[in-house]
Amino acid sequence: MVGTIHHTLPSFPEGLPTAPLVSVNLARLESSDPSESEAFYTACKNLGFFYLDCTGSKLGEEIVQGAEQLHALQQVFFNLPAEEKERYGQSMDKFYAYRYTELDIRDPNGVPLRTENYNLKKDDVLGNCPRLPCHPLISTNQPLFKSYVLNCRAAIDLMLHTLNTHLQLAEGTLASLHRIDHLSGDHVRFTQAPPRPWDDKRISAGEHTDFGSITILFNWLGGLQIRRPDNDEWVYVRPVPGSAVVNLGDALVKFTACILRSNIHRVVPAPGPQAGLMRHSLVYFSRPENEVIMKRLRGGLVDDQPHKEGEEEEEEINSHEWIMRRAYGDLRGIYTSKGLEPRGTPAA
Ligand SMILES: O=C(O)CCC(=O)C(=O)O
Ligand SMILES: [Fe+2]
16 A cells, blocks of 8 residues: 555544544445445435545555645645745635635744645646646646646546436436536645634634535544534544545535535544644545536436425526635535525635
């Protein structure tokens, strides 16, 4: 198995309530193993979160290795002086650039600490659109980003294909909404959060559902929590070396008229002995192509789903607009089968 650095960090504490995530093996999904495929589909319907065990799959091992390399790179990137990072910040792009939020905690020099992220568009990496100027550290690592994007997309395309089969949709329906050479909101995200005390207000403001299709997440410290749908309890997702955490986003809930689930989650300070460390995560968000209209699909099991009152009159918006309004506009919040639960801060 590819080396990961989890064992070099303080371990995730025992005895905390953790999320009941099933583990789906990528190699077995690749070989269309019927019971693995069924377990995957069940996880997508019941919780919308699962571990993707990448061991024993060439593609999986490449994804894990890429994630480790990008984890090392993101730490170098976030260690750059603030002015250097800000040069490629929000003045260039509202979303696909370096972004930060200042915390009300200061470092020993009196400088406010930041939670930071950097978003890099799939279309930028693959050359489907003009490239946004970026720091040399990012541009010199384009081959690494490119192989990571292609590998994540290969895994996502396989998962979409498997879902398509279980949902009994016409062949290629989900694939036709997620063509890699068509513009979409897919992106790689680096995140960094400094150690900080528990803050109820900040934590609840960060509760969200992802609003795209399928998210592939790597983190090395605890702190990610999901709210269990059965008892509403917030529980930790323990990082597992060699596995990604995969979750579904609201677009797939919309397309399938709520057959699939996107579960609410949030990030809290890392627990126990991990609490004093800088926390990073590496996320690949996939989203429908920009021009795709965000409404229920026709065909297969989706046709058996009940129609919501007023569904026919719902305004038709495309994926690009959906993302912008979910991130910054009037559609901010948590999307559930009951509708949109408004929240003040951007979801992801
Ligand atoms: O940092 C994490 O573990 C999760 C991040 C997340 O949920 C997101 O960026 O949407
Ligand atoms: Fe998320």
